Amino acid sequence: MKIKMITVGKLKEKYLKDGIAEYQKRLGRFCKLEMVEILDEKTPDKASDSENQSIMEKEASRILRKISDREFVIALAIEGEQFPSEKFSRILENITVKGYSDITFIIGGSLGLAPSVKKRANLLMSFGKLTLPHQLMKLVLIEQIYRSFMIQQGSPYHK
Template sequence: MKFHVVCIGKLKESYLREGVAEFIKRMRPYGGITITELNESKIGDKPSDAERKQVVKEEGQRLLKVVPKSAYTVLLDVYGKTMSSETMASMISKLEVDGISDMAFIIGGAFGVSDELRQSVKYKLSFSPMTFTHQMVRLLLVEQIYRSVKINRNEPYHW
């Protein structure tokens, strides 16, 4: 399985960049993770609701354009379903058995994601009912992808 993370914005904090880089390195023997970062849309300091909605819509359209067409799409979404690490591993395993070779995880920007984007994906995943920054979610996601691969191979996992 080839994993793709498509997201808005660059990681600003060094500890997040280092953590993501570590899991990308760990994933190399298992097919790897490709991360595609798209620029955040330009918006003023005090945007109106209409301006925020426009940014969310535009970012959603740009995200969808770069997702591999054959990929099983998963949106990281506060309104999505939660799952255990073992359930995520099982989901990935089933997709592989079904002949899916690409899985794309989509992370929206600071203002969230559009309904259009929500409706276009195959699965909506929430890590928690708590709110995390979209940058922190990226680190959590790559760690969970790595953990899923290790679970599916019955290999030990140690951080």
């Protein structure tokens, strides 16, 4: 199985890089993990709605170029479904049963994801109503992917 994480913006904070690197290492026995960072557009202060839409569409174009037709795409969006870790684990397991070997997660930038990216997604997923920095969300997501594999194995890690 191959898992790809597409994120808008470059990760800068060392503590987040260290945490992500730890989970990348742990995930090595379960899947091939690819991390793709997409250049984020600079958002001017007090940008208009049309400027924000234009920024999101530019980022969307970069994101969509990194996705093939055969990938199962899960986009993180505040309006997406929320799952307990156990259900998330079953969802990932069922995706592979349905014949997908490539799962791609997308985390948008500070403005979120353009409608074109959400439309391409097979599933919209939310981690709740809280607003989190997209760089931190990358660490939270990778930990939950690892937790999912540990649940599938019946490991006590999950408890």
